[in-house]
Amino acid sequence: MLPGDDLKTTLHFGLFTNDNLIGVCSFFKNSNPNVPSTNQYQLRGMAILKTYQGQGFGKVILSHGEKFLGKKSIKIIWCNAREVAVPFYQNNNYMPIGNAFNIKDIGLHYVMYKIL
Ligand SMILES: CC(C)(COP(=O)(O)OP(=O)(O)OC[C@H]1O[C@@H](n2cnc3c(N)ncnc32)[C@H](O)[C@@H]1OP(=O)(O)O)[C@@H](O)C(=O)NCCC(=O)NCCS
Structure with missing residues (x-):
């Protein structure tokens, strides 16, 4: 559960095999000034x-x-990528921007973005 989950602008996707949910991702209308x-x-x-x-x-x-x-007509997707997930996002053509930063209890992250 994340803040803004129920906003009309938020989009949630689920990937199913038969009736089993095996993957999720969500997109929030939120801008990063960098x-x-x-x-x-x-x-x-x-x-x-x-x-x-x-x-x-x-x-x-x-x-x-x-x-x-x-x-x-969304032009850019960005995310706070966990260090371990950076290769996954790179494989999907996301680029890092700025310096690594720490998120408490989770660890190092990079802002990564992709121009659609
Ligand atoms: C990060 C995450 C979402 C990636 O999902 P995934 O389904 O494992 O990703 P993919 O399979 O598309 O790609 C991941 C790797 O598998 C490889 N791969 C893709 N298709 C493959 C296949 N058919 N057979 C074997 N390997 C394959 C890719 O080359 C990629 O390798 P690399 O990133 O080590 O170079 C998943 O690992 C996860 O849920 N991790 C825990 C949560 C997390 O960290 N989320 C990100 C928070 S920022």
Whole structure:
């Protein structure tokens, strides 16, 4: 659960195999002043169930969300990427911007963004 989950501007996606939810990602209308362009959305809650990781499912759900937002004329998606997830976002053409920063109890993060 994240603040803003129920806003009309927020989008939630789920990836299912049969009736099992195996992956989620959400997009929030939220701007980061360090990221270029005004029409931004923030990606949050990007996760694939552990036993399904590393099989391309993260790419599937993320690219589905990106296409959906692109059709709504969103120009930029950005996220606070955990250090361990940086290669995943790079594989999906997200670029880091600025210095690493710490989020308490989670660890080092980088702001990463993608122009749609
Ligand atoms: C980060 C996360 C969402 C990525 O999802 P995923 O489904 O594992 O991602 P993908 O499978 O699309 O890509 C991940 C890796 O699998 C590889 N891969 C893609 N398709 C593959 C396949 N068919 N077979 C084997 N490996 C594959 C990719 O090359 C990639 O490798 P690399 O990033 O080590 O270079 C997932 O690992 C996760 O939920 N982690 C825990 C939560 C988390 O950290 N979320 C991010 C918070 S910022």
